[in-house]
Amino acid sequence: MGHLRGKLLPPALAIVFSLLLCGVALIISGANPLSAFGAMVTQVGKGTTFVDILNSTGIYYVAALAVAIGFQMNLFNIGVEGQYRVAAVVAAVVGGSIALPTGIHTLVIIIVAAIAGAAWAAIPAILKVTRGVNEVISTIMMNGLAIGLSAYLIRRDVFGELRGNNIRTAEIPESGWMPGISFGGSGTMFGFIFVAIALGIGYWIMMNKTRFGFELRASGESSTAASAGGVNSKKMVLVAMLLSGAIAGLISLPELLGRDHTFSLNFTAGIGFSGIAIALLGRNHPGGIAFGALLWAFLDKSGLALDNVGVPREIVTIMQGSIVLSVVVAYEVVRRFELASEQRRVGRELGTVGGAA
Amino acid sequence: MSSSTSARTDDPPAVVLTGITKRFPGVVANSDVHLTVRRGEVHALCGENGAGKSTLMKILYGMQPPDEGTIEVNGEQVRFRTPSDAIKAGIGMVHQHFMLADNLTVQENVVLGAEALHGIGKKARARIIELSGRTGLNVDPGVLVEQLGVADRQRVEILKVLYRGAKVIILDEPTAVLVPQEVNELFDTVRGMQEQGYTFLFISHKLDEVRAIADSVTVIRRGTTVGSADPKTVSSRQLAEMMVGSELPSPETRESTVTDTVVLDVKGLKLMTPDGTRPILDDVDMVVRSGEVVGIAGVEGNGQTELVETIMGMRKAGSGTITLQDKDLTKLGTLARREAGIGYIPEDRHRHGLLLTQPLWYNRILGYQTRKPTAKGIWLDTDGAKKDTERIVTEFDVRTPGIDVPAAALSGGNQQKLVVGRELSGDPVLLIASHPTRGVDVGAQALIWDEIKRARAAGLAVLLISADLDELIGLSDTIKVMLRGRLVADADPNTVTPEDLGSAMTGAGSTSAAVQETAVVEEGEN
Known part of the structure; x- marks a missing residue:
């Protein structure tokens, strides 16, 4: 019981706290917080919002998983953003230039995306293992490079083509698409969501x-104890980073395979950074991440309704930021409290002086 | 009684602690502690590791507030919020682990944080030189601390508290880092300062030292003061029984079980400092046989830690070979070495032995993540791990309400029993035990000694590193002395005394037939 409480209490506290904070912000800016929140909730039932939220959740979920793998061993892969961008353009180029039977074509695109993401993550991983370069710095710089590289690859004299006033890669033939589930007027759910669930x-x-998961967690908990226990820390850094990059490579596939079929200037950016926040919110736990991704997607998509009631929808950004900040604080407070109470309990049951004496 | 003594007793005592209680989760803290220190005396506070001595001193020094109880200094009740409050009241503390910046000079170290007293220039220097004489420190204040030996560093620590105006000086296990000869020098210093009116609170669990230096003794056991004694009349045995409340365990092993089968063979092992300028391990040759305990004696920092970590594969040797039962380990990683049959009790169980926030059964897997009963192929066997953890908890008397509690919730002794139990699982052929009973209670110590002896009798080879010379002499079949990265002497545990060993450990040369030098050590750069 206490265990579950320790896991559920912090996010609940954080959400309540950030709701209060946003309510205060709304009042200050002269809006009625209740009508704003009400508009967001009712928006879920309107148009394609519900399916949009589900689709977004799937994308965020994959992004947060990619980040969480690194987090498990205190490896901060800030480069998910760049890894999925590079993977998206490479997958779109490869997918658009080959002809394969239905199904196999899709599978090849998925594998190519994973490999491209892993390859992009391999650079900071190798730098860290061989030269001790901090992965935070190198992955952030790799993000900048990724923008440049993707822009170069879709130039018309490289792999791009001009359609209207948009530059994009060649369209992936239908054999490489992934079918979704259509809800008629309410939109189409990406088929890739099932892949996301399987990944979770x-x-x-x-x-x-x-054993790999054990070594990953042990390295994250105490790198010194892990190395004394025979965990090769360099190998773990390398493998965790590559795995994180490979999953990051899949982030853009729901859109690429299910809707866009091409990499263009309209590419959805910023999911990698949301993934960091969601992984923090979900405590790297697959269930927690699912909840965090859903919350994030809800805020994103329902926030659009705020414009209708005359509230700037940037209030959603405030809410997302305050949730992450307060959840990190809340987890730490609850963690310390739980450890102390556990020690007290052990002390009491064994009757040492430190207990309830 | 001389008149001066009676005059002193008329004064209010230097320090009075009344009814001090401090609660900590899961560990022995303090409960209703009473302590009276008269002015100008050396008052010893005795107790086993973990009895609550350090907590009490932290309370007196303002590092932690007591939950209950009062502190009086010179007859006035005080309340310390920070160590600087305690310093203002004239209380200074010399910590067991030195808190000095090696790359600063003696003067800089002393003045650091107390710049307001005499500035940082000539006035400070003059004051330091004046105080140096009282501590027996005969070095120029401009010398870098890294060039000083352990004993002189300790004097710098004492100098620091004197400089801040301390009249009551707490010495927390001051002899733990010293060899016997240095201990005598420290005691001379303490006596000299006592005559100048300083009061000392001397924390120790070494009874001979307490009887040699103290004017009065207070014994603390399981967090509470159990009584006082006059060191002139009390025997070590009586004191010990006050401390442990029962019979003392003995580390001694009876008959030899050493065989001819070589288990660990280390040849020409070398390790350089990361910058490659100085050897940490210099040509180490060593053999450990089945059923043999080889003890390594040495002042801390002479390469023992590095030797262990190199044998475990956590550091990469520059040259040399390590062979375990005819299997060359030199190029293998830590995991492969563990799989080859090495059990490892690390010197710091928190840093190297345990995943503190994880449950006990999860800790059972650490180091065994590729082997039965905790793993099957790439899969963990959590049921097997839990079952085997239950076995360890029973066999090694780990006091815990269950195997699902996090390791951090256990007391130090129980954590260590878990580690020892784990490392003796899976039939190791070699056990590397680094300070296996450091910081554990007497009960755990006795159990760990028994388990090591039993495993040795069953043919286990043991490499033992310990700063506790009694433990080393009692458990070992062979003792090797390590100095500046080399094994410089062999000692016979049947005849050697801690004093002989201490002399060999400092490089003072052989003083006894029980210690035979095996290598000549060129004088260091000092």
């Missing part, structure tokens, strides 16, 4: 049931 299950099994 795979992630849970890896973290809890395999």
Whole structure:
């Protein structure tokens, strides 16, 4: 019971706290917080919002998983943003230039995206392992390079083509698409969401049931104890980073395979950074991340309704920011409290002086 | 009684602690502690590791507030919020682990944080030189601390508290880092300062030292003061029984079980400092046989830690070979070495032995993530790990309400029993035990000694590193002395005394037939 409380209490507290904070911000800016929140909730039932939220959740979920793998061993892969951008353009180029049977074509695109993401992550990983370069700095710089590289690759004299006033890669033939589930007027759910769910299950099994997951968690908990226990820290950095990059490579696939079929200037950016926030919110737990991704997607999509009631929708950004900030604080407070109460309990049951004496 | 003594007793005592209680989660803290220190005396506070001595001193020094109880200094009740409050009241503390910046000079170290007293220039220097004489420190204040030996560093620590105007000086386990000869010098210094009117609170668990230096003794056990004694009349045995409340355990092993089978063979092992200028391990040759305990004696920082970590594969040797039962380990990683049959009790269980926030059964897997009963192929066997953790908890008497509590919730002794139990699992052929009983209570110490002896009798080879010379002499079949990265002497544990060992550990040369030098050490750069 206490265990569950320790896991659920912090995010609940954080959400309540950030709601209050945003309410105060809304009042200061002269709006009625209740009507604003009400508009956001009712928006879910309107038009394609519900399906949009589901689709966004799937994308955010994959992004947060990619970040979480690094977080498990205190590796801050800030470069998810760049990794999925590079993977998206490479996957779009490869997917648009080959002809394969239906299904296999899709599979090849997925594999190419994963490899491209891993390859982009390999550079900071190798730098860290061989030269001790901090991965935060190198991955941030790689993000900048990724923007340049993707812009170069879709130039008309490289792989791009001009359509209207948009530059994009060649369209992936229908054999490489991934069909979704249509809800008629309410939109189409990406088929890739099922891949995201499978990734979440795979992630849970890896973290809890395999030797690799154990070594990852041990390295994150105490790198010194892990190395004394025979965990090769360099290998772990390399593998975790590559895995994180590979999953990051999949982030853009729901849109690429399910809707856009091409990489263009309209590419959705910023998901990698949201993934960091969601992984923090979900405590790297596959269930927690799912909840965080859903919350994030809800705020994103329902926030559009705020314009209708005369509230700037940037209030959503404030809410997202304050949730992350307060959840990090809340987890730490609850963690310390739980450890102390656990120690007290052990002390009491064993009757040492330190207990309830 | 001389008149001066009676005059002193008329004064209010230097320090009175009344009814001090401090609660900590899960560990022995203080409960209803009473302590009276008269002015100008050396008052010893005795107790086993973990009895609550350090906590009490932290309370007196203002590092932690007591939950209950009062502190009086010179008859006035005080309330310390920070150490600087305690310093203002004339209380100074010399910590067990030195708090000095090696790359600063003696003067800079002393003045650091107390610049307001005499500035940082000539006035400060003059004051330091004046005080140096009282501590027996005979070095120029401009000398870098890194060039000083352990004993002189300790004097710098004492100098620091004197400079800040301390009249009551707490010495927290001051002899733990010293060899016997240096201990005598320290005691001379303490006696000299006592005559000049300083009061000392001497914390120790070494009874001979307490009886040699103290004017009165207060014994603390399981967090509470159990009584006072006059060191002139009390015997070590009586004191010890006050401390532990029961019979003392003995580390001694009876008959030899050493065989001819070589288990660990280290040849020409070399390790350089990261900048490559100085050897940390210099041509180390060593053999450990089945059923043999080889003890390594040495002042801390002479390469013992590095030797262990190199044998474990956590550091990469520059040259040399490590062979375990005819299997060359030199190029293998830590995991492969563990799989080859090495169990490892690290010197710092928090840093190297445990995942503190994880449950006990999860800790059972650490180091065994590729082997039965905790793993099957790439999969963890959590049921197997839990079952085997239950076994360790029972066999090694780990006091815990269950195997699902985080390791951090256990007391130090129980954490160590868990580590020892884990490292003796899976039939190791070699056990590397670094300070296996450091910071654990007497009960755990006795159990750990028993388990090591039993495993040795069953043919285990043991490499033992310990700063506790009694433990080393009692458990070992062979003792090797390590100095500046080299094994410089062999000692026979049946005849050697801690004093002989201490002399060999400092490089003072052989003083006894029980210690035989095996290598000549060129004088260091000092």
